[in-house]
Amino acid sequence: MTDSLKLKVLVADDSETDRMILSAIVRQEGHEVLPAKNGKEAVNIYRSERPDIVLLDALMPVMDGFEAARTIKAIAGTELVPIIFLTSLQDPQSLVRSLESGGDDFLSKPYKRVIIKAKLTAFGRMRSMHAAIQANHRQLLIEQQVAKRVFDNVAHQGCLESAGIRYSLSPLSVFNGDTLLAQRRPDGGLSIFLGDFTGHGLPAAIGAMPLAETFYGMTAKGFELEDIVKEINLKLNNVLPMGVFCCAAVAHIDFINKSLRIWVGGLPDLCFWRESTKEAVAVASSGLPLGIVGADKFSPKVEQYRMDDGDRLLFWSDGIHEARNSEGELFGEERLWRLIRGREEDSIFDAVLNGVNEYIGQNDREDDITLAEVTMQNVDLRSMRPLGGGAALEGVLNWQQSTTFDAKSLRHYNPLPLMLHNLSEIPWVRQASGELYTMLAELYSNALEHGVLELDSQLKASTEGFATYYAEREQRLKDLKSGFVRISFAHQFENDTFQLVIEVEDSGNGFDWQSTLNNSLENKKYSGRGVPLISAIADKVEYQGNGNFVRVTLRKPEDGDSI
Amino acid sequence: MTISATAANDQSQMTITVDGRFDFSSHQEFRQVYENAPKTIKRWVVDMSSATYLDSSALGMLLLLRDHAGGENSDITISGCNNDVRKILTISNFGQLFNIE
Numbered sequence: 001m002t003d004s005l006k007l008k009v010l011v012a013d014d015s016e017t018d019r020m021i022l023s024a025i026v027r028q029e030g031h032e033v034l035p036a037k038n039g040k041e042a043v044n045i046y047r048s049e050r051p052d053i054v055l056l057d058a059l060m061p062v063m064d065g066f067e068a069a070r071t072i073k074a075i076a077g078t079e080l081v082p083i084i085f086l087t088s089l090q091d092p093q094s095l096v097r098s099l100e101s102g103g104d105d106f107l108s109k110p111y112k113r114v115i116i117k118a119k120l121t122a123f124g125r126m127r128s129m130h131a132a133i134q135a136n137h138r139q140l141l142i143e144q145q146v147a148k149r150v151f152d153n154v155a156h157q158g159c160l161e162s163a164g165i166r167y168s169l170s171p172l173s174v175f176n177g178d179t180l181l182a183q184r185r186p187d188g189g190l191s192i193f194l195g196d197f198t199g200h201g202l203p204a205a206i207g208a209m210p211l212a213e214t215f216y217g218m219t220a221k222g223f224e225l226e227d228i229v230k231e232i233n234l235k236l237n238n239v240l241p242m243g244v245f246c247c248a249a250v251a252h253i254d255f256i257n258k259s260l261r262i263w264v265g266g267l268p269d270l271c272f273w274r275e276s277t278k279e280a281v282a283v284a285s286s287g288l289p290l291g292i293v294g295a296d297k298f299s300p301k302v303e304q305y306r307m308d309d310g311d312r313l314l315f316w317s318d319g320i321h322e323a324r325n326s327e328g329e330l331f332g333e334e335r336l337w338r339l340i341r342g343r344e345e346d347s348i349f350d351a352v353l354n355g356v357n358e359y360i361g362q363n364d365r366e367d368d369i370t371l372a373e374v375t376m377q378n379v380d381l382r383s384m385r386p387l388g389g390g391a392a393l394e395g396v397l398n399w400q401q402s403t404t405f406d407a408k409s410l411r412h413y414n415p416l417p418l419m420l421h422n423l424s425e426i427p428w429v430r431q432a433s434g435e436l437y438t439m440l441a442e443l444y445s446n447a448l449e450h451g452v453l454e455l456d457s458q459l460k461a462s463t464e465g466f467a468t469y470y471a472e473r474e475q476r477l478k479d480l481k482s483g484f485v486r487i488s489f490a491h492q493f494e495n496d497t498f499q500l501v502i503e504v505e506d507s508g509n510g511f512d513w514q515s516t517l518n519n520s521l522e523n524k525k526y527s528g529r530g531v532p533l534i535s536a537i538a539d540k541v542e543y544q545g546n547g548n549f550v551r552v553t554l555r556k557p558e559d560g561d562s563i
Numbered sequence: 564m565t566i567s568a569t570a571a572n573d574q575s576q577m578t579i580t581v582d583g584r585f586d587f588s589s590h591q592e593f594r595q596v597y598e599n600a601p602k603t604i605k606r607w608v609v610d611m612s613s614a615t616y617l618d619s620s621a622l623g624m625l626l627l628l629r630d631h632a633g634g635e636n637s638d639i640t641i642s643g644c645n646n647d648v649r650k651i652l653t654i655s656n657f658g659q660l661f662n663i664e
Contacts, residue, residue: 198619242630243623247655266655285654292626292660318619 007031007124010051012042012068013086014060022055022086022111029117039063043071046081053123054083055107058098066101073102080130082123147205151212159184165192166349167372178317178370179208179246183219186420186437188379189255191219191228194372195248195290196267196317207246207291210235215250221417222437225252225261229290229300236291245291249283249315253307255379256438256533259466260307263300265289268318268333271340273348275310280340283313304470306463312375314340314348319369323360331359349373399426402488407480410448416440419487426491428556429500436554439537442530443504443550444485449473451508451548452483483507498556499539503549510546566592568600576606579628582613585648587620594624597631607632612643617651629660640664 009031013019023033034049036042040063042056054072056065063071069083085098085106098106105119160167160182167180179195193215197207211232218228229250236246247266254261264270266289269282286301307313316336323331336352343351353371401422405415420437424430449455453476459469488503513531535541540553565582566589577600581589597607607628611617629637640662644652652663 196619198623243627245623245626247619268654285656288656288659297659 005121005124005128007053007120008034008049008051009120010034010036010042010045010049010054012036012039012055012060012065013057014038015057018057018086018109022116025111025113025116026055026120029120031120039065039068039071042068043075046072047075052081052127053120054081056083056085056103058085058087058089058094065103066097069098069102078134080127082127084119084123144205151205151208159190162190164190164375164377165372166374167370168353169370178319179211180315180370180372181212181215183216185219185252186222186434187254187256187441188434188438190253190374191215191225192251192253192315192372192374193248194250194267194315194317194370195246196319196370197246198244207236207240207244210239211246211290218417222420222441223417224414225250225263225302226300227414229263229265229302230295230298233290233293233298233300234295237294240291245289247289247317251313251315251374253313253374253376255376258307258309258376260305260311260313260376261302262305262313263287263302265300268316268321270316271314271337271348272305273312273314273340274308275312276308280337281305282337304467306460306466307376309376309378312348312373314352315370315372315374316352317370320352320356320371323356323369325359326361331356335359398493399491400489402486404484404486407452407483410452410483410485411477411480415487416444419489423489423500426498426500428498429491429554432554432557435537439534439552440502442534443502443552444487446530446550447485447504447506447508447548448477450511451506452480452485453477454508500554502552502554504552505549508548510548513543513547513550565589566596568596570601570604574601574603576608577601577604578608578610580610580613584616584618585611585614585621585624586616586618590620590624594627597628604632605638607637607639609639609641610643611641611645611648614648615645617648622651622655622657625657625661638662 009026011019011023011026011033012035013022014037019035019037023035026033034045034051036045038060039056042054043063045051046054054069056068058065060068065085069085072081072083082104083102085095085103086109087094087098087106088109089095090108095106104123107116107119159165160180162182162184165182169178169180179193179197181193183191185191193211195208195211214232214235215228218231223231232248240246245266249262249264249267249270251260251262253259260272262270262272262283264283264285265287266285269284272281272283273279274281283303286303288298320336321331321333325331336355339351339355340348343355345351345354349371356369403415403419405413409415416437419440420433423436424433429436450457453473455469455473455476457469459465459472484507486503486505488501490501490503492499492501531541534552537554538552539555540551542551543549544551565584566579567582568577568579570577577597579593579596581593609625609628625639625641629639632639641652641657642664644663649663652658652661657663
């Protein structure tokens with residue numbers, strides 16, 4: 001920007017002499033002059049010529065300077081048009097009035113050439129700056145919209161619209177600093193991710209991309225919660241610049257074992273609602289937010305809860321805690337929990353959402369308000385959609401595989417995703433991968449927990465015992481020195497149809513399989529569910545010896561039949 | 564000014580004092596303080612006794628300081644936190660990365 005920038009200057013004054021003097025000065029400074037005799041003429045010229053700067057006499061016939069200023073500012077909208085009042089008025093009231101009606105400055109009569117020159121230069125500079133900022137802003141909005149479209153495409157593979165999930169997302173700008181994702185697991189369970197990135201807009205959206213892909217992909221393949229959280233942390237740590245991170249909560253809801261596994265890092269306490277006792281349990285953050293430290297320093301601690309039908313988990317980011325009312329006071333954590341515990345409505349979700357909205361009233365929201373709720377319910381195992389598309393190839397016909405996992409592998413590795421991946425090479429098996437995963441998971445956990453780790457499933461009968469059971473499982477697994485689980489698959493053609501035979505053997509002492517087999521699925525007990533569940537899915541289940549060897553047979557269903 | 568800094572006489576320790584709201588608006592100032600600090604500084608103290616509020620971008624700034632001060636090998640103490648500030652540091656488990664007094 002140089003001082004010689006040529007401006008279009010509107011000069012409105014009813015005194016012909018004053019108008020001519022001012023016009024001459026402005027012209028001599030190298031600017032173009034548009035003269036007007038009164039406010040009305042000034043407005044008309046402004047409308048047709050769009051001058052860069054307006055010089056207005058305060059007192060004029062037909063329409064005075066004050067009204068003309070108001071009208072011109074209204075026409076200009078978001079465009080910056082400096083208006084300078086020309087006045088011989090000296091009383092402060094009139095000067096204040098000229099600024100209040102939209103004026104940006106005033107020039108006193110009689111005119112001084114250097115002052116006029118300096119003011120035109122200063123306002124010309126301000127105008128160019130404003131134009132540059134506006135152009136940048138428009139560009140930024142366009143970029144954000146494009147990025148949002150890309151992000152929505154990534155995020156919409158999920159299943160936030162599933163039964164049992166309710167959510168509310170309120171974006172602060174075009175973009176949301178909050179990310180909410182949901183995905184089905186192969187066993188029909190749900191994994192939900194809520195993340196809150198530092199900052200808003202593009203940085204948050206860029207981080208959300210690798211996050212969403214990792215979350216959706218690993219969840220669908222049946223990876224454990226810990227492994228998914230570790231992988232996302234590693235990805236974000238590699239991608240995000242220092243100082244940008246993601247506070248998050250990740251939960252896995254298992255509809256078959258009626259359990260909740262959850263990890264929280266850097267988000268305020270979440271709420272786990274027990275329907276039977278009407279108790280609100282706070283689930284606290286136990287780890288660093290995602291993306292701060294590398295894999296070697298990051299070990300997520302996952303909490304485990306029993307989750308009965310009607311129990312629910314509420315997710316929120318700190319947007320609710322930081323919501324402000326018209327007096328600028330924070331909503332705060334205490335108020336949130338009071339609202340949950342003392343609510344009159346049956347639905348916590350509605351109580352919280354209405355409570356926060358009432359509190360902030362018409363006030364602008366400072367942060368994003370994200371709220372989600374998922375409720376445990378009875379899910380029909382057989383209604384689950386198979387994962388993946390139809391079969392492109394016939395696949396292998398005769399196939400055998402046997403894998404032994406020793407103590408070291410069992411400590412660190414969950415073999416289920418790998419096994420499921422191998423089995424999905426067989427087209428008819430792939431069609432039923434959900435049920436198959438459920439069954440494999442049960443067979444594997446029986447072998448590992450009751451066989452190798454010698455845990456007593458009776459422990460899980462009570463709420464406290466449930467927590468103890470999983471704490472004990474973690475401890476024993478960590479200390480595991482010996483033992484094995486062997487899993488074998490055989491795909492065969494027998495009795496005019498294909499069948500898959502799965503054998504699982506463990507190093508443990510076995511169990512009383514005969515009495516467990518008599519338990520029915522309707523039995524509401526939390527132990528011993530695995531065996532009847534396996535029997536319901538499989539065509540044949542045979543235990544051998546003392547129960548540390550089991551052979552399960554699945555036959556290829558007739559067309560249109562499920563397994 | 565919401566951020567001020569004083570170095571110990573032997574130039575081995577620097578105390579950064581945060582006054583009022585510690586949020587994104589302090590970003591520039593906070594960065595200048597540690598970037599312009601003498602190279603001899605080994606130990607850092609962030610004095611929060613006059614800080615009223617801390618947001619997630621302030622946590623980000625603390626991480627930037629940690630990185631500047633040597634990452635894993637840094638020696639940074641956050642002192643004088645009021646309850647609100649302490650709570651935010653606790654939720655984020657920043658005790659794993661900083662000494663919090």
